[in-house]
Amino acid sequence: MNASNQTHGVIESEVGGIWTATEAPVPSDAYTSPDPSNDQSSTLEDLSCPTANTCVAVGTYVLTQQIAGQPGPAFGIYVDSLVGGVWAVTQLPLPPDVYSAMGVGPNATGSLSCAAPGQCTLVGTYYNVAGLTAGLVATLEGGIWTSSAAPVPDNASTAAPLYNSMTSVSCAAPGECVAIGSYVIDGGTTGGSEIATLSDGVWTAIEAPLPAADSSTLYLTSVACPAVGLCVVAGNDASSAVFENQEDGTWVPTLAPLPEVIPLHLAFTSPLTCPAAGACNDAIWYSPDYRQIKNLIEVDPSLPPTVTAARAVTTASGGSTYQAAVASNLGVPTGTVSFFTGATLLCVATLSAGIGACMSSAPTSPTTPINASYSGNSTLAPSTAPVSPFIQPTPPPITPPPSTHGYWLVGSDGGIFTFGSAQFHGSTGALTLQRPVVGITLTTDRGGYWLVGSDGGIFSFGDSRFYGSIPGLGYSPAGTTGPNHLNAPIVGMVPSSDGGGYFMVASDGGVFAFGDAKFEGSCPGIGGCSGLAVAVMPDATGNGYWMVTATGHVYSFGDAAYYGAPGPQSSLVTSAYRTPDGKGYWILFSNGAVASYGDAGSLGSPAGGMGGSDPATSILPTADGGGYWVTSALGKVFNYGDAPKQGDMSGQPLNGSIIAAAGW
Numbered sequence: 317m318n319a320s321n322q323t324h325g326v327i328e329s330e331v332g333g334i335w336t337a338t339e340a341p342v343p344s345d346a347y348t349s350p351d352p353s354n355d356q357s358s359t360l361e362d363l364s365c366p367t368a369n370t371c372v373a374v375g376t377y378v379l380t381q382q383i384a385g386q387p388g389p390a391f392g393i394y395v396d397s398l399v400g401g402v403w404a405v406t407q408l409p410l411p412p413d414v415y416s417a418m419g420v421g422p423n424a425t426g427s428l429s430c431a432a433p434g435q436c437t438l439v440g441t442y443y444n445v446a447g448l449t450a451g452l453v454a455t456l457e458g459g460i461w462t463s464s465a466a467p468v469p470d471n472a473s474t475a476a477p478l479y480n481s482m483t484s485v486s487c488a489a490p491g492e493c494v495a496i497g498s499y500v501i502d503g504g505t506t507g508g509s510e511i512a513t514l515s516d517g518v519w520t521a522i523e524a525p526l527p528a529a530d531s532s533t534l535y536l537t538s539v540a541c542p543a544v545g546l547c548v549v550a551g552n553d554a555s556s557a558v559f560e561n562q563e564d565g566t567w568v569p570t571l572a573p574l575p576e577v578i579p580l581h582l583a584f585t586s587p588l589t590c591p592a593a594g595a596c597n598d599a600i601w602y603s604p605d606y607r608q609i610k611n612l613i614e615v616d617p618s619l620p621p622t623v624t625a626a627r628a629v630t631t632a633s634g635g636s637t638y639q640a641a642v643a644s645n646l647g648v649p650t651g652t653v654s655f656f657t658g659a660t661l662l663c664v665a666t667l668s669a670g671i672g673a674c675m676s677s678a679p680t681s682p683t684t685p686i687n688a689s690y691s692g693n694s695t696l697a698p699s700t701a702p703v704s705p706f707i708q709p710t711p712p713p714i715t716p717p718p719s720t721h722g723y724w725l726v727g728s729d730g731g732i733f734t735f736g737s738a739q740f741h742g743s744t745g746a747l748t749l750q751r752p753v754v755g756i757t758l759t760t761d762r763g764g765y766w767l768v769g770s771d772g773g774i775f776s777f778g779d780s781r782f783y784g785s786i787p788g789l790g791y792s793p794a795g796t797t798g799p800n801h802l803n804a805p806i807v808g809m810v811p812s813s814d815g816g817g818y819f820m821v822a823s824d825g826g827v828f829a830f831g832d833a834k835f836e837g838s839c840p841g842i843g844g845c846s847g848l849a850v851a852v853m854p855d856a857t858g859n860g861y862w863m864v865t866a867t868g869h870v871y872s873f874g875d876a877a878y879y880g881a882p883g884p885q886s887s888l889v890t891s892a893y894r895t896p897d898g899k900g901y902w903i904l905f906s907n908g909a910v911a912s913y914g915d916a917g918s919l920g921s922p923a924g925g926m927g928g929s930d931p932a933t934s935i936l937p938t939a940d941g942g943g944y945w946v947t948s949a950l951g952k953v954f955n956y957g958d959a960p961k962q963g964d965m966s967g968q969p970l971n972g973s974i975i976a977a978a979g980w
Contacts, residue, residue, distance in 0.1 A: 340373060343407040360396075366430040369398070370430075408454060408461055411463055426483060431489050481497055483498070494513050497512065524560055526553065540587075540588045547562040558572065722736030730972075733965055736963075743777070752975075755768045755806075759815055765780055805823055813857065817832040819852050826838050837873040850892070865889065867883070877899075886907075891934045907932065908954070930948050932946055933949050938979075
C-alpha cells in the first residue's frame with residue numbers, strides 16, 4: 317500500500333547482498349480509483365525464478381471496463397517478467413468462457429512454476445459465464461501465453477457450482493508439469509481432489525486415490541516434482557497426513573508417519589519441497605489439543621539416504637546410547653537398526669525419524685567409534701569406511717503453546733482481522749466485490765473459513781471446501797431484474813453440524829442449504845415470519861435449526877427445540893448463537909444487551925453502551941460455552957465469562973464496518 321493508501325504489487329530483488337523494491341507494473345487497462353483512499357487495483361500473488369536473472373511474477377487486477385459497467389471480465393490476471401534487468405508486464409489471456417478471474421497465488425488458490433527461462437506454467441481459478449467456478453491452466457512458451465479451462469476427471473459433475481479449482485503446480489522440466497485441484501463429483505454433492513499432468517502439450521486429470529478404504533475425502537495442498545515422473549503431493553484426509561507418491565506412472569497414497577498418536581486436528585503449514593528425488597519435506601501442524609507444532613520429513617523409500625557413521629554417547633547413568641548419524645539429516649523409514657563395532661554386534665534399536673538409539677551393556681568402551689553404513693530400509697551393517705564425527709542433532713526450539721482461544725473479525729469489505737490463536741488464511745479485502753460480505757463461518761478444525769456476500773457468493777479460505785453458492789445456482793442479487801433473482805439479500809451463514817456443508821439465510825427468512833446441510837423449512841414456507849431474519853442457528857443433531865428475526869422472534873424448524881424468545885424490544889436483534897451442546901442460545905441486541913435461553917448462561921453484556929453509529933454486531937461463545945465475546949461495528953470486542961480479551965480494532969481505520977465474527 318503506497319502513501320495514498322493504494323494497493324499495488326511490490327517486487328523485492330536481492331543482488332550482491334542488497335535488496336531493492338520495484339512496484340510491479342500492471343496492464344494499461346488496470347483500474348485506478350479517483351479516490352486514492354479506496355484504490356485496491358492490483359495484488360501480486362506468486363513468483364518463480366528459474367535462474368538468477370530471469371523471474372516471472374503473477375497477480376490479479378481490477379479492469380477499468382468492470383468499473384465502467386462495460387461487458388467483460390471484472391478481474392484480470394497480469395504477468396510481470398524480468399528480462400535483462402527490466403520488468404515488463406503482460407495481460408494473461410483468459411479462456412473464452414471467462415466471467416471474472418479469481419486469482420493465481422497461494423492466498424487466492426493457485427501457483428506458478430517456471431522450469432526454465434521462458435517456460436512457465438500457472439494454475440488458478442476463475443468464474444465462467446455460467447456462474448461456475450472453473451480451474452485455469454496457462455503456459456508460457458515461445459514468448460506467448462496461452463490458457464484454457466483446466467481438465468477434470470471423468471467423474472466430475474459439470475452441473476455443480478464448483479466445477480473445478482486448481483491450487484498448486486510444479487514443473488520438473490519444460491512442458492512436464494503436475495497440478496492439483498478440487499472438484500465436485502456424484503451430482504454435485506461430494507468433493508474430490510484431482511491430480512492433473514501436463515505431458516507432450518496435453519493435460520490429463522485423474523481423481524487422487526484415497527489413502528484407505530474408509531476414507532471419504534482428501535484435501536490436497538501442494539505438489540513438488542524434483543524430476544520428470546517423480547512427484548509427491550501433500551494433503552490430508554480427516555486427521556491423517558497423506559502423501560501421494562508417483563511411482564511407475566501411478567499415484568500411491570501413503571499415510572505420513574507421526575511421532576505421536578493419531579491427532580484430532582492437523583493441517584499442512586508450508587508448501588511441499590523436494591530438492592532432490594526421494595528427499596521431500598513439509599511442515600505439518602497437528603495436535604489433539606491445539607498445543608503442538610511438528611515438522612514431518614518424508615523420504616521416498618525407493619531412494620533412501622545414506623547413513624555415514626555412528627558412535628556411542630555416554631549417558632548420565634553411565635550406560636551408552638548408540639545413535640545413527642544420517643546424511644543431510646533427512647531421516648529414513650522406521651525399522652530395525654543393528655549397531656556394530658567391527659563384526660561385534662553392540663545392540664539392536666528401533667529407527668525412528670532418522671535416529672536409532674538403544675541402551676547397551678556391551679563390553680566395549682562407551683566412546684568406541686561404531687562404523688556403520690546404510691544397506692536398506694531397515695538395517696545398519698558393518699563397514700570399513702572412515703568414521704565421521706557424530707553431531708548430535710540440535711533439538712527443535714520449544715515453542716510456547718498457543719493460546720487456547722482466538723477470534724476473527726470480518727469487515728463488510730471482507731477484510732479479516734485475527735486475534736489470539738486465530739490464523740489468517742486469506743481475505744477479499746483486496747478485491748472489488750459485487751456485493752458486501754455479511755458473514756464468516758469456520759471449518760470444524762478452525763483451519764479455514766468461508767466468507768459470504770449478500771448475493772450469496774462464497775469465498776473459501778484455508779481448508780474450507782466449496783459446496784456451492786447462490787450465484788452458482790443461477791440467481792442474481794436481490795434488487796436486480798430478471799426471472800432468477802433473490803427475493804431478499806443474504807444476511808448470514810452457518811456451518812452444518814459436522815462442517816460438511818453450510819446454510820445461508822436471507823432477510824425474508826429464506827434458507828439455502830449446501831453440502832450435507834439439510835433443509836428443514838423456512839419463513840416463506842410457513843407464510844412468513846415476524847420481522848427481518850438476522851441469523852440461523854443449526855441444532856446439534858443436524859436435523860433442525862432456529863431462525864431469529866430482528867424483532868426478537870425465534871422460529872424452530874426440524875427437531876430444533878424451542879427455548880424461548882425476547883419478542884419486540886426497544887432495540888433490534890442483530891445476532892444470535894447457540895450453545896456448544898445445542899441446548900440453548902444467546903440473542904444479541906444492537907444496544908449490546910444479551911438475552912439467554914436454555915442452558916445458555918447469562919454472563920454479562922455491554923448493554924446500553926452501544927448503538928447508533930456503533931451497534932453490537934455479533935456474539936460468539938468460547939468452545940466450552942463458559943463465556944462469549946460481543947463485537948461492535950467499529951471493531952470493539954467485549955469479553956465475558958471465560959472468554960479472554962485478546963485485542964480488537966477499536967480506534968483503527970476500517971475500510972468496512974465489522975459485520976461478523978467467529979472464534980472459540
